[in-house]
Amino acid sequence: MIPYGRQHIDDEDIQAVVEALRSDWLTTGPKVAEFEETFAQCVGAKYAVAVSSGTAALHSAMYALGVGPGDEVIVPPMTFAASANCIVYQGGTPVFADVEPDTLLIDPIQVERKITPRTKAIIAVDYAGQPCNYDELQSISNNYNIPLVADACHALGGGHSGRRVGSLADLNAFSLHPVKHITTGEGGVITTDNEKFASRMKLFRNHGIDSDHYQREKEGSWAYQMIDLGYNYRLTDFQCALGLSQLKKLDQWVARRREIASRYDAAFNGVTSVRPLKVMPNVDHAYHLYVVRVPAKEREQIFRSLRAEGIGVNVHYRPVYLHPFYRQRFGTKSGLCPEAERAYEEIITLPIFPGMTDEMAETVIEAVKRIGHG
Ligand SMILES: *Cc1c(COP(=O)(O)O)cnc(C)c1O
Numbered sequence: 001m002i003p004y005g006r007q008h009i010d011d012e013d014i015q016a017v018v019e020a021l022r023s024d025w026l027t028t029g030p031k032v033a034e035f036e037e038t039f040a041q042c043v044g045a046k047y048a049v050a051v052s053s054g055t056a057a058l059h060s061a062m063y064a065l066g067v068g069p070g071d072e073v074i075v076p077p078m079t080f081a082a083s084a085n086c087i088v089y090q091g092g093t094p095v096f097a098d099v100e101p102d103t104l105l106i107d108p109i110q111v112e113r114k115i116t117p118r119t120k121a122i123i124a125v126d127y128a129g130q131p132c133n134y135d136e137l138q139s140i141s142n143n144y145n146i147p148l149v150a151d152a153c154h155a156l157g158g159g160h161s162g163r164r165v166g167s168l169a170d171l172n173a174f175s176l177h178p179v180k181h182i183t184t185g186e187g188g189v190i191t192t193d194n195e196k197f198a199s200r201m202k203l204f205r206n207h208g209i210d211s212d213h214y215q216r217e218k219e220g221s222w223a224y225q226m227i228d229l230g231y232n233y234r235l236t237d238f239q240c241a242l243g244l245s246q247l248k249k250l251d252q253w254v255a256r257r258r259e260i261a262s263r264y265d266a267a268f269n270g271v272t273s274v275r276p277l278k279v280m281p282n283v284d285h286a287y288h289l290y291v292v293r294v295p296a297k298e299r300e301q302i303f304r305s306l307r308a309e310g311i312g313v314n315v316h317y318r319p320v321y322l323h324p325f326y327r328q329r330f331g332t333k334s335g336l337c338p339e340a341e342r343a344y345e346e347i348i349t350l351p352i353f354p355g356m357t358d359e360m361a362e363t364v365i366e367a368v369k370r371i372g373h374g
Pocket of ligand 1: 054125151153175176177186188
């Protein structure tokens with residue numbers, strides 16, 4: 001089976017983890033701070049806060065903004081459930097704004113329509129690795145004074161108008177899950193230029209306690225206070241050692257993803273039944289996913305035939321509000337976001353990952369063209 005995504009671990013990564021395991025610190029030690037500094041520099045942000053997952057990163061961002069009961073947060077439906085769940089964790093209400101049909105990125109016009117006096121934040125999802133329309137979103141955010149959060153879990157290594165993903169929104173959340181661009185097994189990071197947000201999130205990931213164990217040890221102090229209700233969302237030192245080692249290879253891996261994507265683009269150019277998503281001219285796409293649209297009535301058969309040939313296709317995503325939990329809790333129904341619903345019937349994710357060879361890509365292309373036409 002050619003999977004839709006796969007991690008890449010080399011001897012250098014293994015060595016880095018082994019060294020961290022032999023050191024004095026397994027968790028909340030020097031590797032965490034080193035990883036955070038390196039990550040922040042890499043994306044062009046002032047601060048990075050490492051946490052235990054991308055979901056924890058999004059939850060921490062909602063906490064940093066003070067999202068609570070009665071607050072609404074605007075989010076697109078074409079995403080992984082965690083993008084909306086983070087709002088619900090804090091007692092807030094997700095308000096779904098439809099996506100643009102060509103890119104499946106949140107539509108700024110729909111965002112503006114969904115703003116009410118209760119809107120506390122806007123979450124933009126860089127679907128498939130393509131950064132959203134941050135020029136428009138930032139101007140809405142400024143005009144209405146509503147903070148902008150990027151769910152950048154698909155887009156590490158990407159950019160928009162010459163700026164890097166991680167520096168495009170007030171808070172930017174990343175996942176370090178094995179299918180994402182770099183991995184720490186499980187892990188997440190939030191980047192921001194706002195010092196207050198960064199320190200709130202450091203508090204939140206550590207039970208709401210105002211200093212961590214490493215700091216206290218350095219200062220020779222035992223005193224700490226728990227000043228708010230937080231969680232244990234910490235990332236370990238050996239995970240951060242892996243993250244540091246992986247980060248060195250990010251550029252090379254994103255470049256490889258782009259090579260595979262341009263192979264796919266060229267191959268499907270002119271094939272009317274297989275339509276790749278549109279890429280905007282001012283973006284550097286990070287290609288977490290390569291998504292094509294096929295005729296809705298053939299999608300299931302194409303999907304099954306590709307799977308039967310060992311091609312690990314997938315579907316990203318069912319609109320979040322159509323999941324039973326959302327229907328029951330928020331009364332959401334079909335018809336809420338027609339573009340996302342239409343896309344959901346037509347999309348297929350093709351394999352793309354840095355270790356994918358040209359031969360594998362050709363195997364996928366040949367099968368998609370043959371089956372897509374049948
Ligand atoms: C992967 C992902 C997440 C969650 O990340 P985890 O590390 O799995 O918790 C959130 N949002 C999007 C868009 C994702 O792809």
